[in-house]
Amino acid sequence: MKSASAEPTVEAHSELRAPHADHAGRVARAAFVGNLLECYDYFLFGTAAAIVFNRLYFTTLDPTAATLAAFATFGAGFAARPIGAAFFGYIGDKIGRRPALVTTVVLIGIATGLVGCLPSYASIGIAAPIVLAVLRLLQGFALGGEWGGAVTMAVEHAPVDKRGRYAALVQLGSPFGTLMSSGAFSVVLLLPPDSFDSWGWRLPFLAAFPLLGVALYIRLKMEESPIFKKVTELEERAGVPLLELIRTSWGRLLVALAGSLLGVGGFYLMTTFVVSYGVGTLGLERQLMVNATLIAAGVQIVALLVAGRVAERYGPGRLTVWGGLSTAAAAFPLFWMIDTKNPVAVVFAVSLAIAFISIAYAVNGSLLTELFPPNVRYTGVALGYNLAGVISGFLPFIGVALLDASGGASWPICVLLAAIAIATAIGGHLGARMRLKDHDIAE
Template structure:
């Protein structure tokens, strides 16, 4: 087995290892399950930030300030993600994709489960929001290495000609995670308000513990990437991958950030911010959560279709297409929510999620193509999570913009247009760059 690329740090790719497609499918399933738990935990926090944390952990603030504080805590996890990307990127590129992914999944599951046992502000005062922020930081660090690692190990086990398809299958973890978290909250919202506030909201967080056991079992059976094994055999591993990413592929890292911007910031605007906005204009919170639930089901099917199209048209083109169509739909989405009609709200949330998914399905493979194998875990993780750090405060920014505009929805819609346009431009540039493998 020899590497054929002339690029330094590029190992032989999956086609040269004559992988059994069944092995690629098995690895993809293991990556998907871990990613589903990752997003279950992360989406759960976003929903709780809009519905629970503002009232139970920031109770000494007025309603708007409490919501802003809850969203700020939500955004803190995004600031930790680039640090996690550097940390787990180092582990993944130096010591293996598998051990890094085992560590991330445990950290995510434990941090989320512990949120379910936190005392509220009324019980312990300022210690409650501090503990919440700390656990959010742990989540952020672990998520910083999870998605990039799952994507890297999936594409490195897949035949190169079809790896956009396998990468898209890993992305199904996102809607499944949303479906589980939204479904869990939809169920506990059926409880009387007093019981929901007292203990009901905790149940979805505590469910992270049994879900972690399932994900960990599958991850333990995960085989190391053959591409990484080749890097070890050739002694071709970077000493400090993060430094090498910036030094050798800094321009490509910027493109990766642009490509991933909508996948993170835009998504949380249509879920976390939209839930808060909808309840703020008098819509039932159960309706907003259920709309996200319906959108998640649609997202699964769209991811499959978009993954097939990515093999034919290219992952970067799908990123461009998703960004462009979301920018065009931003104002209609918020206009539909403003109608206060349950049907219009569902259409708005589904439309926003579906259009973002067109680009999201191609994001993983597009980012993987931007970096050589020796830097791939770090490069993909940094690109995705720097985008996360920049866009994680979008719900906070959108709420502030909404307040400044006198509660006119054109303000958050304009923020969404900007996010989507950046991703469309990133997809256009990525499509013109040669893959480094």
């Protein structure tokens, strides 16, 4: 892949200077809280798609078709994310990172909370799955601008030599969101089946409303990016960030897509799909599969923190390559362990898979932000990540289809996981070569 000769160079922004670390921790925590709400909402929807929506909102279909329909709804949210990335990228690169991030967190919280209020198919008929899909699209639209803006803010406030740890701090929203969503489902699954189906499953979604209040309070106290302020002062903002991005940095956008694929798609394959696979195909208990994702989230916290620090020495590109290749090598052994149906082996396999995936995911923020110049950074990071999300969101759907076509054999899923892992390794290698070393925003 070649990069266009018109792509901006670091020297083009040599006047910019990065801030000191005074507010870096505060901004990173604010970004983390928003990402936590994002991940909580998305993982909640993914788990519900596997064990609730297929039964309560697609009841006229046979079991396989109902699961496919539920996962298609899950994937539809990802399809809306590039649109949200372009929209909020425009706001973030033209008006400010902060107003974009305040808006995204509000929309995410409202859409998720309303899912908990939605009547089932038995109550309102075909309107139920339609409204569910609309709420999912709204959620996806808002999420299209959330992660890209969060990591951009965290990195732009951080000292250059400590960007790895601050970018990884934002990524902690993923395991904490998983812990909260899986923990919430673990609790409500203790209810009698009738109570769970009628109202119990709604409680974790309704919890998004108070979580939104906390996230919004923290976001409103967050300061605007000093890099964006400087770009504004120098009158270097892009006319239309998306068009400028495509014109000058299309090669970088493709690299960002590849580098993001494993962190998003691999994660959903080893959580959302594996929950469905374990319960529906292997006949394992729902509680076991949810608990497996819960334990894996704890492992992911450690993996993210370690990988973020290591990246400061070896670079995000190299860590992405390591994460991709290790995941590809482990794909078949991981599913062999799951197929034993042994509870210990299942939990170990899911946890190990998430640990490998987290090596690449931890540095995703620093890899992507250093691919794009400041005047189109929000748009570039958000769009690259969410184009990968479009593919990733349908991986559980593709996984179910492959599983059905293979008669329940897991080997096609192993191939799928290895393929996206290798694609991410390639993205990491190219990203390291195309990296803007940020002499333009050195302290």
